[in-house]
Amino acid sequence: MRTAFHFFRRLRHPLCALALFAISTTAALAQVSPLTSALEDFVRTQTQGLPGKVNYAITPIDSRTQLAPCQVFEPFLPQGAKLWGRTNIGVRCLGPASWTIYVPVQVSVSGNYLVSSRNLPGGSLIGPGDIAVRTGDLSTLPTSILTDSAQALGKTLKNGIAGGQPLRSDLLIAPWAVQQGQTVKTVSSGPGFSVSSDGRALNNAADGQIVQVRTPSGQTVSGIARPGGIVEVSH
Template structure:
């Protein structure tokens, strides 16, 4: 069974018009409605989500709702991290309260086992798996060490920091000395020739190529593995 955790904190949300004590709607009921809504959304996508509900200010006075409270959210792209859940009453008096919540999901992600420098080729000893809140990892994360061993870092990474996908250099799809197809285009006309790569490059990177026929060296952009395009 999934377990949820509620942490209550204080925010300042209140009304200035007093309502008779016997007609006040319980704030705990509003908070519970927001909790259940956020939990249901998170549980649909993740295992064991932790839902943290921020307590409504005790000075808030809302008339007792005679209908079941309705929860909703304007967020359509992300159910993790900090967000708000709206709780609405339709009768006898219409009111809406926005309850701050935080959704945490802990999962194992690849992190640096020591301080790493740019251009370093990663080995098994350089990385490890650590439980982290994936909602806090805005640049993304990697969950398999096998996917990063042997790859190079783009920039330095401190010990314990999560390794984002963008932190790895793209795989080289063209290697120095490799025979490739050189595609020269001018308007709607396109000519294909054989050539030899003069360096290593990834898709989208520039690389120099020696034309096998003319022996001329030109610079083009890697379009796909074994294919370099040049605009004439």
């Protein structure tokens, strides 16, 4: 009894109280760690294909949030959200409890992007000398920003822009792969066969766009325009 009495008296000492607080805090952090790990794994996996160096910061869960113990976490992106800039990640507990929370996260992507090297009037055909490369946080720029010169070269500028302005896909027009009135070759292929014939394009179309073609027999078919006057027709 005497030994036990002295033990409990020692617990009243400030240093002992501090030690007990540290133990309880460590235990609480250990409970949060699997959730944090699941969130970090999710962010790393989902941002692997982004064009640049990815940095992220996950906002710690509010200590006042009361969550039932969970062994299996399922992170997900809310509908319409993406891991770009400031956003939220949803987390479902799959067992033994059942709850869902949303955790704020900031994702920045440091990489190269294209700007105009000088003032360019509308209608300009973009060449190598019209492009300059800058480095910055892509998440702060429009989502249509161009990051590779191949995305801009040979395309036409819709409207004039000043030097140093970011080049965006919505500012450029792709060259026509097929022009109205042009003689084109329609190509149709499938398992075990490939058929081609000539025709005349009825509209302008860039690479990947739909073009209508009139065949020598007078029939009109639709296909996908490809460079070189090729039209892919599926059946």
